[in-house]
Amino acid sequence: DIQMTQSPSSVSASVGDRVAITCRASQYISTYLAWYQQKPGKAPKLLIYAASSLQSGVPSRFSGSGSGTDFTLTISSLQSEDFATYYCQQVNSFPATFGGGSKVEIK
């Protein structure tokens, strides 16, 4: 099975800050990577697919990059509604494993 490791597990930031979250796969997954945002008590929401493609309706301050084993989700200018937990998921093979999550908190 492919293991997905996210870092940091939590980050404190202020509105307007640039935030980057990384995700590392235990083996090569090309660009078969998705990013999700989850707010407390809610279902996850797909933000990015194919490592860098923005899902319809997602603000352009979100971006994704990377290929192979190393990936990054960047929020260019953090807004109040972005405080949430973010998960990466490899969709290269089954089981389609998730990373452990990265919580973005208010500083």
Add this chain to the structure above:
Amino acid sequence: QVQLVESGGGLVKPGGSLRLSCAASGFTFSDYYMGWIRQAPGKGLEWVSYISISGDTIYYADSVKGRFTNSRDNAKNSLYLQMNSLRAEDTAVYFCARGIISVGLDYWGQGALVTVSS
């Protein structure tokens, strides 16, 4: 609009069984693969199972293999998860989600809570 609504969650004793349902609407159900994902209280997301469009290909996480059965009824626009031999560690919110191969899960239900406790 796309809607996924889970039902069937509840409290069950260890060793017991439960069947979750996921009712889909707002899209052509038979055009998409479907997945189940769970989240234990205060924990991260865990992928549970995937079922192909026709239902002839199904994958399971090792943690549920042999105990859970994923199935679908395209005529009823419904997805099911039969859970047997439940354990305390199966306690979680279970989400159904619409999938696109090699892309991810683009729509999710609100989740159904399953609690396994004596």
